[in-house]
Amino acid sequence: MVILSTSKNKTKYLILGLLSEQPLSGYEIKKIVDIRFSFFWNESFGQIYPELKKLEAEGLARMLETLNEDGKQKSSKKFSITQAGQKELEKWLKEPVEKEMVRYELLLKLYFSNSISGSTMLEHIREFQIIHRKQQMIFDKFEEELNRDIDMHENHRAILMVLNFGQKVWKAYDEWCNEVISIIDQNK
Amino acid sequence: MVILSTSKNKTKYLILGLLSEQPLSGYEIKKIVDIRFSFFWNESFGQIYPELKKLEAEGLARMLETLNEDGKQKSSKKFSITQAGQKELEKWLKEPVEKEMVRYELLLKLYFSNSISGSTMLEHIREFQIIHRKQQMIFDKFEEELNRDIDMHENHRAILMVLNFGQKVWKAYDEWCNEVISIIDQNK
DNA sequence: GGCGGCATGTAAGTTGTTACATGATTAA
DNA sequence: TTAATCATGTAACAACTTACATGCCGCC
Numbered sequence A, B: 001m002v003i004l005s006t007s008k009n010k011t012k013y014l015i016l017g018l019l020s021e022q023p024l025s026g027y028e029i030k031k032i033v034d035i036r037f038s039f040f041w042n043e044s045f046g047q048i049y050p051e052l053k054k055l056e057a058e059g060l061a062r063m064l065e066t067l068n069e070d071g072k073q074k075s076s077k078k079f080s081i082t083q084a085g086q087k088e089l090e091k092w093l094k095e096p097v098e099k100e101m102v103r104y105e106l107l108l109k110l111y112f113s114n115s116i117s118g119s120t121m122l123e124h125i126r127e128f129q130i131i132h133r134k135q136q137m138i139f140d141k142f143e144e145e146l147n148r149d150i151d152m153h154e155n156h157r158a159i160l161m162v163l164n165f166g167q168k169v170w171k172a173y174d175e176w177c178n179e180v181i182s183i184i185d186q187n188k
Numbered sequence C: 001g002g003c004g005g006c007a008t009g010t011a012a013g014t015t016g017t018t019a020c021a022t023g024a025t026t027a028a
Numbered sequence D: 001t002t003a004a005t006c007a008t009g010t011a012a013c014a015a016c017t018t019a020c021a022t023g024c025c026g027c028c
Helices: A010-019 A026-037 A045-057 A083-094 A105-111 A118-148 A156-186 B010-019 B026-037 B045-057 B083-094 B105-111 B118-148 B156-186
Strands: A061-063 A079-081 A101-103 B061-063 B079-081 B101-103
Touching: A010 A026, A010 A045, A010 A061, A010 A079, A010 A083, A010 B105, A026 A045, A045 A061, A045 A079, A079 A083, A105 A118, A105 B010, A105 B156, A118 A156, A156 B105, A156 B156, B010 B026, B010 B045, B010 B061, B010 B079, B010 B083, B026 B045, B045 B061, B045 B079, B079 B083, B105 B118, B118 B156
Parallel strands: none
Antiparallel strands: A061 A079, A101 B101, B061 B079
């Protein structure tokens, strides 16, 4: 039995990465991923909460005081990163990037589209285009925001690069949609 | 308890889709996915073999004769699609496309790259670029091949569109890499 | 008083990966 | 004859989703 220690479990590093910026609760982590990362990452509560527990047990994260000044229980449990956690994060950041994982159901359907009518396929592609155009508007808004208060995040420059990836790839999606739509339209 | 029947299990449809073109064995399915679909899909043996069994049990696929003319056992088990299977495939093809799923570890690392040196990040991006340039050459070769024997597959046109998706998106990757590399280089 | 958002958490199920076992055939 | 490739399969595990339970808080 060969033991391989390639760092799978990416949830761990996502959480450590976010905690390295500021203390956060599980709920806040989920919100950030949904809003800012959704175009290249996803996580569910079912992964985040257990992982936070595990990180605490391993000494990579620490739960902050859960009492208010008045002695009452706070509603949310915030976690901060420990030194060991920061070290673990940096170790992962230096490791080679594993192949991204993608699964485009649209392309699968298109590949097999012989079995259905062109107009059905057309609908699928139009739907794809609409959804991704909405995301493009979100990119624009976020980029504008970032350019306005330039020092909101110290990792401002890196965020812009990530955003730019989305912009470029989503633009490619859009152009492809236009091309494919016109091809299918001609052949109807 | 609410039962929702959105067709998850995509392996099923991938197999049905491939079988709708020609009878195939599990091994051949895996090969096709690895070679032709790898840029937008993946499957492992651990999914394919059990799924084939299930499809047969459900009457959506049928195992072909496993004896040669000389009465000896063939080494591979080929499956063909049944009428019920073809119907099931078409049903799925008409259903709305579910959101594609993507996970770019590179972007996650870039987002958190404050914690590491620019040169490490640069290496990651160069590596990403190299890997994807190799894929671009594969796209080119496959496209050329398709344009040569124009009737090799009856779904020739659809395949070209799928390929074109890869071409466009991979080009966007490449341009992004160049930009990001030059930005990081300037700031070193 | 009820609704929506905030907030934490888990149990059950599904999906997907990996390592391993096994054996046939082919090419050097 | 030995290594590679073809070929099938499964068991154990890891990852991930989903539905559900629970309760707070503010506000209309």
